[in-house]
Amino acid sequence: MENCVFCKIIKRELPSTIYYEDERVIAIKDINPAAPVHVLIIPKEHIANVKEINESNAQILIDIHKAANKVAEDLGIAEKGYRLITNCGVAAGQTVFHLHYHLLGGVDMGPKIL
């Protein structure tokens, strides 16, 4: 996708700090971290957000969760716990319209979600 920042990162047209990568998924450090650990888990296929998930592409959700588990283990936040969230649409605060999950940890976030 032209002009998609995450497609450009995947193609190495933009720099990023990469924590994990395989054929289908990449995990990078968020450029503006909201927690001590803030990683973006991103499918290499350009999917705008979870509204575009269907039977034919849903395997990517398993791949994303497996990558998140591995990165959480590797960065030492798996035991204490972490938050894995995705924003879908403008009202949710989505700013990059290429599906991504925020892996947030390294701090006690408490029970509030908003």
Ligand code: 5GP
């Ligand atoms: P959203 O608001 O769409 O759920 O999250 C987009 C996230 O992408 C934000 O947390 C923002 O900091 C991050 N981001 C935007 N542009 C870049 C970039 O060029 N590189 C990296 N690593 N993160 C970015």
Ligand code: ZN
């Ligand atoms: Zn893209």
